[in-house]
Amino acid sequence: MFGRNKSDSDQVLSDMKAKHQRYEALVKAFHADIYRYAFWLIKDQSIAEDVVQETFLRAWRSLDALNDEKAAKSWLITILRRENARRFERKQFDTVDIDDCHIQDDTQHADGELKDRELQRLLGGLSVEYREPLILQLIFGFSGEEIGNQLGLNKNTVMTRLFRARNQLKEALEKQDEQRGRVNG
Amino acid sequence: MDELEFRRRIYADPETTDSDVVEAAKADGNKRSFWNEQKQLDKQLKQALKVDVPEDLASKLIWQQSTDEFNRYKRRSRWYLAMAASVAFAVGIGLTMWYHQPLSIGGQALAHMQYAEMESAHSLLPADLNMVNAKLASFGGSFSEMLDGVEVVNYCHLSTVRSLHLIVNTPQGKMSVFVVPERGDISVPSEFADEQYHGESIKMKHANVMIVGDKDADLSDMKKAVSERIQFSA
Numbered sequence: 001m002f003g004r005n006k007s008d009s010d011q012v013l014s015d016m017k018a019k020h021q022r023y024e025a026l027v028k029a030f031h032a033d034i035y036r037y038a039f040w041l042i043k044d045q046s047i048a049e050d051v052v053q054e055t056f057l058r059a060w061r062s063l064d065a066l067n068d069e070k071a072a073k074s075w076l077i078t079i080l081r082r083e084n085a086r087r088f089e090r091k092q093f094d095t096v097d098i099d100d101c102h103i104q105d106d107t108q109h110a111d112g113e114l115k116d117r118e119l120q121r122l123l124g125g126l127s128v129e130y131r132e133p134l135i136l137q138l139i140f141g142f143s144g145e146e147i148g149n150q151l152g153l154n155k156n157t158v159m160t161r162l163f164r165a166r167n168q169l170k171e172a173l174e175k176q177d178e179q180r181g182r183v184n185g
Numbered sequence: 186m187d188e189l190e191f192r193r194r195i196y197a198d199p200e201t202t203d204s205d206v207v208e209a210a211k212a213d214g215n216k217r218s219f220w221n222e223q224k225q226l227d228k229q230l231k232q233a234l235k236v237d238v239p240e241d242l243a244s245k246l247i248w249q250q251s252t253d254e255f256n257r258y259k260r261r262s263r264w265y266l267a268m269a270a271s272v273a274f275a276v277g278i279g280l281t282m283w284y285h286q287p288l289s290i291g292g293q294a295l296a297h298m299q300y301a302e303m304e305s306a307h308s309l310l311p312a313d314l315n316m317v318n319a320k321l322a323s324f325g326g327s328f329s330e331m332l333d334g335v336e337v338v339n340y341c342h343l344s345t346v347r348s349l350h351l352i353v354n355t356p357q358g359k360m361s362v363f364v365v366p367e368r369g370d371i372s373v374p375s376e377f378a379d380e381q382y383h384g385e386s387i388k389m390k391h392a393n394v395m396i397v398g399d400k401d402a403d404l405s406d407m408k409k410a411v412s413e414r415i416q417f418s419a
Contacts, residue, residue: 023247027243052242057249060254116232120234123233143198159193166226
């Protein structure tokens with residue numbers, strides 16, 4: 001009887017260990033991309049970090065529900081989007097309209113290339129409905145269909161938004177070049 | 186494929202491998218260079234999106250998971266602790282209730298009679314109304330008029346209840362009047378007796394008065410006198 005109990009608890013322990021390893025692998029593989037996604041979604045470093053922490057905590061708690069490792073990425077994104085939405089439910093009152101704030105200040109990215117900073121500013125300036133599909137595509141390499149599944153949109157809507165996102169970026173870049181040209185010339 | 190449609194498709198997905206887009210690019214150098222341009226921009230965008238990740242984020246995520254687990258484990262063990270605490274608490278309550286079950290002090294009053302017989306006044310001064318009232322004041326009561334024949338006025342304890350004991354000399358023999366404050370944990374029987382004495386009690390607003398006399402004594406006069414003369418303030 002004791003023998004069996006012991007092997008049962010050994011089993012529990014090794015299950016626990018396996019779960020830990022799985023979680024750590026998940027963290028290592030995805031934390032950077034998930035954080036960047038959160039950052040570009042939220043446009044605030046510390047809020048993004050909080051949301052990522054909450055996301056991984058929830059992921060840990062329901063890790064057993066994740067059967068397919070290939071789905072891990074979109075599973076995490078789903079949790080993160082839910083956490084982010086929850087944030088708005090929770091504190092509707094003390095949020096500022098983040099689209100109005102220029103968070104990409106020079107100190108944060110002092111070491112970044114000038115071009116990077118310019119693009120970052122433009123990306124941050126896109127409205128979230130264009131920005132989100134674009135970052136899903138660029139960071140995670142999602143197809144239009146995958147983005148549609150993630151955001152609950154149909155593929156055509158996603159493709160239109162991606163087109164408009166890049167179109168807006170391009171136009172903004174051209175406008176800047178023009179202005180710069182005028183100033184320099 | 187016209188220019189606009191081509192741009193739409195490339196803008197939507199510069200990494201596309203759709204054959205019609207590829208064919209269109211092969212056939213048209215302008216389209217090809219537009220596509221390359223766009224691929225170049227995408228590369229730059231990807232680079233720009235790579236903001237610095239907080240250095241310790243990964244370890245934080247792993248650390249918070251183990252704290253979460255630890256807290257849950259603690260919560261689980263606390264369940265047993267809570268159970269044990271509840272049992273101990275229930276036992277404690279039970280014991281206290283048992284300890285504090287209303288004690289009947291009729292018997293106590295009778296026991297006091299035994300040595301009331303022998304008791305002589307601690308003070309040689311005659312008991313007067315002021316003295317009685319001064320002592321009775323701690324129970325919130327007073328006599329409007331002195332009872333006849335009061336010999337001794339003393340506090341005494343009936344079990345754990347502090348009460349005022351008056352020994353009164355009456356035509357019916359010596360009687361004792363106990364003024365007992367009202368308390369939730371004591372019960373005063375309306376009548377009680379043993380071989381030698383018997384007693385009756387009067388329930389008043391904030392106190393009980395017990396009158397104990399000899400077995401054959403008639404207590405009704407004393408009862409009447411006490412209930413008429415004693416009063417309790419709120």
